[in-house]
Amino acid sequence: MAIFLEEKSECPVCGRKTLESSFTDLNIPYFSEIYLVRFRCSSCGYKVSDFLSTRYGKPIRCTYKVKNEKELTARVIRATTGTIKIPELGTTIEPGPASEAYVTNVEGVISRILEVAEIAREWAETEEQKRNSDIAIEKIKKAKTGEMPFTLILEDPFGNSMIVAKNQSEVKIKELTVEELQDLRTGGLMFFTPSDSNESTQED
Numbered sequence: 298m299a300i301f302l303e304e305k306s307e308c309p310v311c312g313r314k315t316l317e318s319s320f321t322d323l324n325i326p327y328f329s330e331i332y333l334v335r336f337r338c339s340s341c342g343y344k345v346s347d348f349l350s351t352r353y354g355k356p357i358r359c360t361y362k363v364k365n366e367k368e369l370t371a372r373v374i375r376a377t378t379g380t381i382k383i384p385e386l387g388t389t390i391e392p393g394p395a396s397e398a399y400v401t402n403v404e405g406v407i408s409r410i411l412e413v414a415e416i417a418r419e420w421a422e423t424e425e426q427k428r429n430s431d432i433a434i435e436k437i438k439k440a441k442t443g444e445m446p447f448t449l450i451l452e453d454p455f456g457n458s459m460i461v462a463k464n465q466s467e468v469k470i471k472e473l474t475v476e477e478l479q480d481l482r483t484g485g486l487m488f489f490t491p492s493d494s495n496e497s498t499q500e501d
């Protein structure tokens with residue numbers, strides 16, 4: 298069920314005080330602290346959504362080892378500020394201006410990477426680029442079927458992203474150091490500073 302905040306805030310696009318916000322509990326077992334937050338301006342139609350975790354609100358890194366097929370079903374909650382890294386595939390998905398918040402599973406993340414790799418293969422110009430692309434695609438396909446073990450890392454400077462596995466103790470959650478945080482791009486929305494998120498939950 299969505300909870301609407303009574304207080305309207307200033308719209309970042311038109312500047313009027315007509316921005317409505319709502320919170321929806323994602324109903325994820327053991328993680329009721331994760332909400333889908335939507336903003337909508339009734340004046341200009343501006344819309345945006347993201348995830349908000351009231352549990353962390355701090356820079357975190359989740360690390361999950363995918364050893365076989367079973368682990369591909371773990372859920373990945375990626376807020377617009379989340380960075381996904383898979384070292385074994387040499388892949389990093391950073392937040393960009395058009396990045397979107399989504400809930401998928403590990404297999405869904407690999408599918409997105411495969412799509413990008415296949416586009417890169419089509420654009421390859423030299424024989425060497427094509428060969429390298431083929432090798433990369435081969436690896437990604439093996440990861441997608443659970444034949445190749447890999448590590449999924451999800452970092453978020455606001456702690457709004459999370460990996461949720463059947464056995465949650467296999468997801469290692471660590472707070473990021475200042476140095477690690479400097480390397481992280483935030484991109485996406487900047488609505489959710491830790492102090493803002495605390496205020497919002499109190500209003501609920």
Ligand SMILES: [Zn+2]
Nearest residue numbers: 308311338341
């Ligand atoms: Zn507006």
